[in-house]
Amino acid sequence: MASITLDKVGKIYAGGTRAVGDVSIDIADGEFIVLVGPSGCGKSTLLRMVAGLEAISEGTVRIGNRVVNDIEPADRDIAMVFQNYALYPHMSVRQNLAYGLKNRRTPRAEIERRVAQAAAILQIGPFLDRKPRALSGGQRQRVAMGRAIVREPAAFLFDEPLSNLDAKLRVTMRLEIKELQRRLRTTSIYVTHDQLEAMTLADRLVVLNAGRIEQIGTPLEVYRKPASTFVAGFIGSPAMNLISSRAVPHLPAAAQAGTIGIRPEDLSVAPDGPLEMEVLAVEELGAQRLVHGQTGGERLTVAMPSDAPLSDTLRLTYRPGSLHLFHPETGRRID
């Protein structure tokens, strides 16, 4: 158990390419932090710097009270779960779990106790003597988590651990990871590009874009008050509508020259609404219906109940106080 502190961390590759810059995060003991962003935003690089698999070019990383910049991954007291599981194919599940402990010269009885305990937590007891090849994707994922648990580390690092699973299993495993982390209270850093995974798992979200932090906050803070147009467009599904303020009539003067964000679920049909939308396409989701269209040359998506009436043009209104206003040039939020 430990806190993790990233102080102005940056990564510059040999060719001079900057992958990550000026990242500072304070992670409390037992906190579940999710790094989220599109591919290439530097989130995996950041995680790998914490793990020690990637050299830190700038800044410092502290685990507990120790600066770990120059410490080998094995000595950082962390455990990592990889996207493709990275189980040793020639070892049985039991050997996979025990390998790290054996290298640490843990007494045999202690290894057996921890393996048995992890197997019980993850319900992989029946597979302990099988090879990873003979396991399904979900079972392999559990073994990979087991390998992290037996170490009883100060922190878990997850590198997109659910990306190789099918959609249904992903939802189940997501919940299991959440429950497991609740139970073990181990500080965790989790990397994903899936904003839904990020929202559901995180105590706090770190939204990254082009190697820099866009926003840090609890999932609801980030959802309700996105700090920039990037965060606004990335968090929430369907994505927030970002339109020029000129397309929206009757705005207060302060908002005249900016970008307006409206969540699709904050828009609704009203005969006397200020917006008129020409309907281009309709997506039925069952409980909900997404209507895509355009107004004043701007694309707009509306989420409405599936029994709402449809026509070629719709008049729309927005929930009062639901408009987000962003600076036209910097894209930062204006309150």
Added chain:
Amino acid sequence: MIENRPGLTLLAHLTLMAGVVIVALPVWVAFVASTHTATDFMSGTIPLWPGPHLVENYARMLDTGVSTSGTPPVGTMMLNSLVMALLIACGKIAISITSAFAIVYFRFPLRTLAFWCIFITLMLPVEVRIVPTFQVVADLGMLNSYAGLTIPLIASATATFLFRQVFLTIPDELTEAARIDGAGPMKFFRDILLPLSRTNIAALFVILFIYGWNQYLWPLLITTSSDYYTIVAGIKRMADAVDGLPQWHLVMATAMLAMLPPVAVVIGMQRLFVKGLVETEK
């Protein structure tokens, strides 16, 4: 291709049978020759069925050998060949797997140069550098020794490349997982790389064992004492009867015996061998 045409099946089988006959006939003739007396084979008509002298011929070869051609009994030569083939196969594997490990997993100065040096040796097989190699081995006093027989043949670029390719297919995450699990480079090599290349090692062993066993030119040059004659070079010496006709029945008996160890290795390691050549999943 799924078809059901009897004519085609028959044709396919006939072709295969013809192939088998072409490959097997010389071996059969050799076997038949080894069961007759010397005169039977010199009479002008070659017998095609085994004769009654099988035990006698083989016993003589195993026991005393052909004294007129200066070769020791087959047993000694077989042992020499076996030692040579095993040393070459194991030596080549040991050297190439460690050099591939160095090239793939370590960033050291002049790494590219080292890689290219290994690559260039592909263009210099023993036959090309045979005179200077002989000179070096002779100067080092390694004539008529197992060291002289094997060391010049051990360095192998081909095997190094094979292992390099194998190592490159092992996902980086596995290396990283091992690092986090506290496995240092040598431990990683022993616990992860070696077991994962087990089938490739087996496949390579079969190929290299046969390569070593079949060495002809080098042992012929380097050995002058009959204690170090290998079987393949020995057969040649037996066939070179100076005054008189070669004793073909004995030569063939030796040839049959010489075939046994490679066949045993291939059959014994067939399963691993095939797996090593086709397996891709890591």
